[in-house]
Amino acid sequence: MSLFNVYPLFDITPVKAKDVFxxxxxxxxxLDLYGGHAVISIGHSHPEYVKSITDQVAKLGFYSNSIQNPIQVELASKLIQLSGCRDYELFLCNSGAEANENALKLASFHTNKKKVIAFKNSFHGRTSAAVAATDNEKIIAPINAQQEVEILALxxxxxxxxxxxxxxxxxxxxECIQGVGGLDESTTAFYEGIDRLCKKYNTCFIADEVQSGYGRTGDFFAFQKYNVTPxxxxxxxxxxxxxxxGGILIHxxxxxxxxxxxxxFGGNHLACVAxxxxxNVIEQKNLMENVRFISEYFNRIANTIPQIKNIKGRGxxxxxxxxxxxxxxxxxxxYDYQIFTGSAKNPDLLxxxxxxxxxxxxxxxxxxALVNALEDLNH
Structure with a gap:
């Protein structure tokens, strides 16, 4: 049996990893500067991470959500503490698409309405309502297109x-910072305006922090730059x-x-200890502080390279x-400099x-490597 051929692949086969390599x-x-689509947060094969999963799977890897799971409670408590999202409650699932599906479903239950508004160049997942709210017609099947979604300009x-x-x-x-779409952001007035209008019209404001969350921007969540309450x-x-x-935090x-x-599978024992x-590592190693420090250093160097026309994003x-x-x-x-980077919907964006x-x-x-690669391409 062969694999269903939906991924264009680089001819590289990683077999192990450690920290940023x-x-x-x-x-x-x-050198991994892409982290498998922003997935690797605390570094590959972090020893605390490996030990936690190893110890847990030796005891109990999985049981259903029909029993008590104190690790879920511990995870929720730690997440609320570090994120500062006091009084929110956590529902656990398995992926970003599933998180957004549950977010949209919950919003529809709560408001008893069904239309969704998303924005140009958005990406919210590849399933059902999440993909219908994604601004890419190529990946929206007819069964997804029956969802009522309006795409507005950012x-x-x-x-x-x-x-x-x-x-x-x-x-x-x-997304307060768009991921796949190309790192576009709008203004403070816009994000705070969404918050105000959602409250005015009994509509749920969903902050998609699937890629931008967990300290990646220097704040725990990207929306925390603004005075909003999703x-x-x-x-x-x-x-x-x-x-x-994956999961959703619910007001x-x-x-x-x-x-x-x-x-x-959502909230299983292994997922929770991971x-x-x-x-724990984000807190103990002050990784959000490191994000802010490295980001400033990165931007300072990037601004000296004339071929770079724009630096987008945060953290x-x-x-x-x-x-x-x-x-x-x-x-x-x-291939020439052994550095992983990523692409976006914007073809000119690394x-x-x-x-x-x-x-x-x-x-x-x-x-x-970037300076040398740019010189290579000009010859």
């Missing part, structure tokens, strides 16, 4: 209020450092009832924009999403 079958070392509060005024919108879902916050990627886990104005949401170890969720498509540059970085443990010497290594 991955190694192929020939023991060649690669920053257009006037159109937003006009749509909300029809009183049929259950949720406005937004009704639901979706989380995943960096949450488990590679172990499949206390939304009430739970038995059977409202559910999952088989998630707990991530939070360690960054994009370097050029005036040419970066596909060949990205290949050169990985995405940088390293583990939050990255240090100055790794930034120096990247920029030395």
């Amino acid at each position: 991955v190694y192929d079958e020939n023991d060649k070392e690669y 920053g257009d509060l006037e159109s937003l209020e006009k749509s909300l005024g029809k009183n049929d919108v259950c949720a406005v879902i937004i 009704d639901i916050i979706s989380i995943a990627k960096g949450m488990g450092n590679g172990f499949p886990i 206390p104005n939304i009430k739970a009832s038995y059977g409202l949401l559910g999952t088989t 998630g707990l170890s991530v939070l 360690l969720m960054l994009g370097l924009e050029f005036d040419f498509p970066i596909s060949e540059l990205r290949k050169k970085l990985i 995405r940088i999403l390293p583990p939050l443990t990255i240090r100055k010497e790794h930034v120096n290594q990247f920029f030395e």
Whole structure:
């Protein structure tokens, strides 16, 4: 049996990894500045992370959500403490798409409405309502397209209020920093305007923090730069450092009832210890402080390179924009200089999403390689 061929693959086979490096079958070392789509938060194979999962699987790897699981309670408590999202409640699932599906479903239950508003260049997942709220027609199947979704221009509060005024919108879902779309952000007035309008029109404000959460921007969540109070916050990627886990944080104005949401694997024992170890390392190693320090250092160097036309994003969720498509540059970085980077919907944008443990010497290594690769491409 062959694999269903839906992924274009680089001809590299990682077999092990440590901190910010991955190694192929020939023991060649690669600097990982992409973290598997921002998933690797505390570094590959972190010893506390490995020990937590190893110890737990030796005791109990899984049982269903029909029994007591104190590790879920411990994870929720630690998450609320570090994020500062007091009084929110946690529902655990397995991925970012599933988190957004549950967020949208919960918003519809809460408001008894069904239309969703999302924004141009958004990406919220590849399933059902989440993909319908994603601004990419190529990945929306007819079965997804039956969802009622309106895609508005980022920053257009006037159109937003006009749509909300029809009183049929259950949720406005937004990434405060767009990921796949290309690191676009709007203004403080826009994000705070969404919050105000959602409250005015009885609509749930969903902050999609699947990629931007867990300290990646220097704040625990990207929305915390603004004076807003989301009704639901979706989380995943960096949450488990590679172990499949996702969730939603739910404001206390939304009430739970038995059977409202559910999952088989979500919140399992292994996922919870993985998630707990991530939070412990973020706290113990002051990784959000490191994000802010390295981001400032990274930006300072990037501003000296004339080919970089724009630096987008915040913290360690960054994009370097050029005036040419970066596909060949990205290949050169990985094959000639052994550095993983990412791409985006914007063809001119090189995405940088390293583990939050990255240090100055790794930034120096990247920029030395980038300057050389740009020279190579010009010859």
